[in-house]
Each structure stands twice: as C-alpha cells, then as structure tokens.
Amino acid sequence: xxxxxxxxxxxxxxxxxxAGNREDFAAxxxxxxxxxxxxxxxxxxxxxxxxxxxxxxxxxxGDTVGWMKAQSRALGSVVCGSLIIEDGGYFNRxxxxxxxxxxxxxxxxxxxxxxxxxxxxxAGSERVTVSYKDWRICLSVCYDLRFPVWLRNQGxxxxxxxxxxxxxxxxxxxxxxxxxxxxxxxxxxxGVNIVGNDGNGLSYAGDSGVYAPDGEVLVAADQAEGxxxxxxxxxxxTSLRQAFPVGLDADRFALE
Numbered sequence: 001x002x003x004x005x006x007x008x009x010x011x012x013x014x015x016x017x018x019a020g021n022r023e024d025f026a027a028x029x030x031x032x033x034x035x036x037x038x039x040x041x042x043x044x045x046x047x048x049x050x051x052x053x054x055x056x057x058x059x060x061x062g063d064t065v066g067w068m069k070a071q072s073r074a075l076g077s078v079v080c081g082s083l084i085i086e087d088g089g090y091f092n093r094x095x096x097x098x099x100x101x102x103x104x105x106x107x108x109x110x111x112x113x114x115x116x117x118x119x120x121x122x123a124g125s126e127r128v129t130v131s132y133k134d135w136r137i138c139l140s141v142c143y144d145l146r147f148p149v150w151l152r153n154q155g156x157x158x159x160x161x162x163x164x165x166x167x168x169x170x171x172x173x174x175x176x177x178x179x180x181x182x183x184x185x186x187x188x189x190x191g192v193n194i195v196g197n198d199g200n201g202l203s204y205a206g207d208s209g210v211y212a213p214d215g216e217v218l219v220a221a222d223q224a225e226g227x228x229x230x231x232x233x234x235x236x237x238t239s240l241r242q243a244f245p246v247g248l249d250a251d252r253f254a255l256e
Contacts, residue, residue: 001134001158001234007036007077008192008228010208010221011045015199016056018046018083022067029071029079034229037133039071040192041081042163043142044092048198049165050084051120057086060103068097075099078132081192082108082141082163089122094139094163096130104130106139110147117143129157135234137161138187145177145191149255153185155247158237162191165198168205175207182211186241188232195225213240 009028014020025041032039043049046064047056058064064083072079076099085093085105092108107124111117127150129138138157142164144150151160160181166174174193182189188210195206208221210230221228241247 003231003233004038004133004135005034005036005229005231006190006210007032007039008190008208008210008219008221008230009039009041010192010195010206010228011042011225012196013042013045013048013194013198015048016050016052018056018058018064021046022064026067026071028227029075032075032227036075036077036229038078038080039075040161040163040190041079042192042194043082043165044084045081045163045194046083049115049202050199051116053084053086053090053120057084057090060085060087060105065095065097065103068095069101069103072097072099073101080139080161080163084121090120091124092117092121092141094128094141096139098132104128106141108141108144109150110143112143127151135159142166145174145181148181148184149253151181151185152250152253153187153247157185157187158234159188159190159232160185162189164191164193165204166193166207168203171205171207175209178209179211179215179217182213183215186213186237186244186247188213188237190230195223213237 094106096104106128136157210218
C-alpha cells in the first residue's frame with residue numbers, strides 16, 4: 001500500500017436539480033488545488049435528500065452516472081457519491097467510478113425511517129468493499145453509520161467511507177460516530193456531509209472529516225463550503241494494528 005489522497009467536497013446542493021448540481025460540482029472538480037486519488041461527493045449529491053424517488057430516479061446508464069465516469073476519466077481520480085437509482089427498485093446508491101471506466105456500487109442498507117426513506121426506497125442487502133491502490137475501502141451511506149454490527153471490520157477493510165446528508169441538529173452524533181467507527185474497527189474513517197439548507201427546510205453544518213485508526217481528527221472541514229484534502233499513510237494503520245491487535249479478541253457473529 002502507498003499513501004492515498006482524498007478530496008472531500010463539502011457543498012450545498014440544489015433541490016431537485018440534477019443538471020444544476022452536476023454543473024456546480026463540475027466547477028468545483030475543475031478547480032481542485034492539488035491532485036488526488038479519490039474525490040468524494042455527498043449523499044444524493046444530484047438532488048438533495050429527497051423522498052421523491054419515482055420522480056428523480058435515474059438508470060445506471062443515465063446522465064449522472066455518465067457524468068461521474070467522465071469526471072473520473074478527466075481527473076484521473078475516482079469520483080464517488082450517492083444518488084437515486086432505479087434498477088429493479090429504487091435505491092439510494094453509492095456509486096464508485098474509476099478512471100478506467102469501471103463502476104462499482106453499494107445500496108444503502110439502513111433507510112432513515114424518521115424521514116420515511118424506507119417507504120420510498122429499497123434497502124441494500126450486501127456490504128461492499130472496493131479496492132483501489134491496494135486500499136480496501138468499505139462504502140456506507142449516512143444512517144448506516146449508526147449500526148456498528150453492519151460496519152464491523154472483519155479484517156476486510158482499511159478505511160470506512162461514509163457520504164451523508166446529516167442535519168446540523170445531530171452534528172455531535174455525526175462526529176462522535178465517525179470517531180467511534182474508526183477506533184473500534186482500527187481503520188481510517190472518512191465522512192463527507194453537505195452544508196446549507198435543503199428543500200425540506202433542514203439545516204446542515206458540514207463537519208466533513210477524516211479520523212485516524214486511533215480516533216485522532218486528521219482533518220476537519222468545519223462548516224465551510226469547499227474542498228478539503230487528506231493524505232492517508234498506510235504505515236499508521238499497520239503500526240497500530242501490530243502494536244494493539246484488538247481485532248484478535250473481537251466477538252464472532254452472523255448477520256441475519
């Protein structure tokens with residue numbers, strides 16, 4: 001493994017305006033201040049966190065996935081984030097687009113019932129870990145962060161990546177859970193959130209950040225709109241796991 005650099009794109013989103021959001025994010029990606037390996041966009045970056053799945057869903061060969069592939073190819077970086085996809089159902093789907101044109105995806109497992117997400121979307125059934133530059137990266141979306149059993153590191157990932165629309169009213173929970181998932185799984189944890197207000201009148205405070213395997217805050221975006229960079233060192237991960245191998249004493253379980 002070699003060091004890997006993430007660009008965390010913390011931004012406002014236009015409500016129900018995929019074309020406008022693609023334009024806004026294209027401008028941000030076209031003005032990155034340094035090269036990076038992975039560009040991370042928020043949850044439902046093309047629409048805002050909406051329950052209008054039938055109105056706004058796109059197919060996998062639709063405009064937004066095509067845009068992600070084009071951006072990835074142009075940047076020479078992975079471009080990832082979630083959007084609404086119709087594919088035998090309606091999914092809040094995390095898309096992972098690589099510069100060689102490959103697409104992998106993860107469907108959000110835990111649907112946010114307090115917004116009735118479970119009424120308008122289908123839940124994913126499989127945890128997904130992608131491999132890039134020898135890093136094993138577990139994909140997750142927003143509410144998934146509250147469920148440590150689902151995200152338990154079973155020796156299969158080095159970094160947990162979470163994209164979100166996490167309201168400001170629960171900002172402390174967002175920061176605490178990102179840190180907790182890093183510590184308990186002895187993995188890096190990267191979280192990307194939005195800022196501003198959405199079409200439902202909810203306020204978002206950002207707080208995107210990167211946490212080390214011991215819980216240290218490596219970078220914090222606070223409440224500002226913009227792009228935050230973080231370069232992660234594999235030696236930190238390896239040293240901690242060798243010196244403090246808590247995973248050897250982890251409880252075994254099976255998900256039902």
